Amino acid sequence: MVESKHPWKAWIYLLPTVILLLIFTVWPIINTVVTAFIYKVEYKPATIQVECVGDEEYRFFHISDAGEKKYLGARKLDNGKIELQYVDTADENGIFKFDSELTAWTLSVDGKQYLFGAAQNSDADLFEVNDETVDQLGLSIYPAGLFENTPNNLSTSELDENAGYNIGIFKGISEAYRYVLATAEDGYLDTTDVLSDSAQIYGAGVKVGDKRGYKLYMVDEKYNPTYYLNVAVDENGDVAVEYAESTDVAFVYDGTNSAWVCTINDTEYYLGLDGINRMNVYPLADIGAENSPAPAVMYMHRSEASEAKPATSLTPDYAYRMGAHRTGNGTQTYVTTGASKTSGLMLTEDFINGEVFSKFGINNFTYVLTSKGSDFMVCLKNTFILTIITVPLSTILALLIAVALNSIRPLQRLLQTIFFLPYVTNSIAIGMVFAAMFNIVGINSTSESIGIINNILSVFGVERINWINYGAEAWASFTALIVYIVWNALPFKILILLGGLQSINKQYYDAAKIDSTPKWRVLTRITVPLLSPMLTYTVITSFIGGFKEYSSVVGIFGEQKSVAGGANMNTIVGHIQNHLTKTRDYGLAGAAALMLFVIIFVVTMINLRISKKNTHY
């Protein structure tokens, strides 16, 4: 070869190839592989229902789209960690109790108490109850609350205003809530039933004696504490609620009285609302007495003012949404299920319904392999069955035909052409011919065609078989498909094998003739070994082709790729196609394609390994 004066000239010749390959092969391959690992999560809020299972004992469950009842509960992981998951059965680890001290739902596993909540910037989880978590409670660990199931009525803006605890009084279903209103200017804490005017009171977990309590505070738009709910004591010893820049007063939620209680100078006071809905503290001893102000109860959350319920007045068998407040970044987190991809427990960042998010992980693969909505395993099984049967069958048949063709002189060219004819056909078109041949026109009538194949078989006394019509059995449908695939695969193999046979040195056969070796021995001892490179080639290519079988299925069974009332005849490539055209999920398609590539690669490697031992070059 000559050293060109202008080496760059070669690139001009290669330019179209390189550009097209980069755009339509290299980049797509990289992109598809990456896409395969990006899975979509469709957040579909799960409606969590509550059932009462005992004294103050509740179970939360969710009924999935498939009608399965999934219980929320703790699952022990292999590393000993406890995680919040859906548990199959409602066992001990699924019994929640409302801890009014923590104002959170808890459950105990192996004697340890766990709190159901969400840490900042993470999913819902269970937290072991200890000093550390309790200190964080309300600050960076947000206990999960219960919400009424009216997701569609809620807008995000409403929710943003409502992030946090509302302290107010519950006046019953027909009446509106009253919420603490920030009226710091006149020194009074008023209440209002206009929700948008209400201030949210947040609680920061602190220790009050041997109990846990909260410093209650308001926040600005950035969720930084602005004013704390303080209790001032004047010279007369009278106590009054005020907003202050800081406070030493911590409130404890008293579950029995459904009231917020603080201790000032060894006296217990509760937050209550007077006749004109001003909030103040009153001695706890007076609670429930006539004319004494109603206690301000803590609501975990509310969805509709008229339907919200205090955390302690849960009705069993009522549908709730569960979630945790996450106020740090201004969004809320709710327990939901990722409906399409995962059966596990997910938290969404917001109160969204049906929105799709992309995440990185292997979920596409697990979905394709294990999900009930994915027929990949059926397709894989179908493809395996087809390949395992058609490859040896067509290879042996092609070998016999090629050997026979090679041993004759007259008519050889004509027969060779005939045997090659199926190659120059449109596999969809001829598939339709096969479908017509196997098809029974009148399934129940005796005066109509039972299909030409059944006609031929009836000559040999075979009862008519329902091959591909409604309700056909799987073996019959597969037989029809296999017949077509073998018919279609023969010409290429015959051509290659005959070419190989014609290049074998005649002397081997002459030697065999002199020894009068039997024909069968000649075939197995001379022809096959000398033909082994060609055989290897055809077997490998047909294995690859077998795993990519697609158009023959469409040809016979149509684009639905299944028999009505019968077997699903789809193959892996068909499965990928369905993802492209039906689910429109390229990640799933990519995952399936990647697995197909791995299968083909492994099978080819096995083929090469086996043939290396048996091939004679």
Add this chain to the structure above:
Amino acid sequence: MKKKNVNSTSALKVMEERDINKVSSSQKVAKVFGQIGVYAFLGIMALIVLFPFYFMIISSLKSLEEYRLAVPTLIPQAWKFQNYTDILIPYEWAEANGWVGTVVSYDAVNNNFDLFTLFRNTMFVGIVSTIFSVVITVLSAFAFARLEFKGKNVLFAALLGTMMIPGELFTITNYATVMTKDGWFPNFFNGLGNMFGAFGPDFQLPMVDSSYAALIIPFLVSVFYIYLLRQNFLQIPNELYLAAKVDGTSDIKYLWKVMIPLALPTIISITILKMMGAWNSYMWPRLVANDEAHRLITNGLRNAFSDVSGNTDYPRQMAAVALVSIPLFLVFIFLRKYIMKGVSRSGIKG
């Protein structure tokens, strides 16, 4: 001296063959029976191979009533050529000439097979993609076979490497870029199409239609054909190239005057296989051009002649299948040598 040697060996061979062919009469009988057995086997297999074609032809010439008979007729009782003319002749045309009921019948269950449009689309896509593909293949094969440049071996290995990867892996992304409305591909070609609007409001190059572009462009490069042609180019003695260089012939002229004529059989094989591939393609066109205006013939065929309830007008369907198959058979009959050679070398369909 050498010549004599060759003669003596061939003479030896003839003698050997004579010895081998000296067989007893019983062996002769066995051989005859063996030959009969071989012919019988091949005959039966040939019948099996040909049977679907026979079934296709006879079914396509039957009336639906005859097709549905419980005992099938081996040859149509009444030859119904209208199955073909119904497909070939558009209804308006037939009506204008007063052919309805005579030349054409038009009693199809559902005649949704617009052969003319399908044929035109397929031929357009096939011819354009084949021309571009062959040009690209020849240029690349030449560069790999004759030119010397940095990174040649690496590039060639990378090219062959892409062959190992199943097409589905890049089809997915190609489909995503081609199909999505805000993808760059349709936007680019629609923009290109709008540029031609300057020639008049109705002026539009068909090639610039993004559906045709989607059918043609992503599969223009066939690495295997580049490999095949490169191997063929390598067989042409390098001395020719050196001589041409000495004479000051340019690379492109040498390629045109020497390489292409010498490698013509392979190029013809590639052309035919590429055309056949376009004719038979199903998967990709189904994804990107599954609308009335752009559908290709195989896609149009699959759903034709069956109505919603699943009743299929089999004779007409078989006629359509025959019409789709006949061009392939014609090509095969006239270009058998190239096809079989191309297939045995390339080992891929289309």
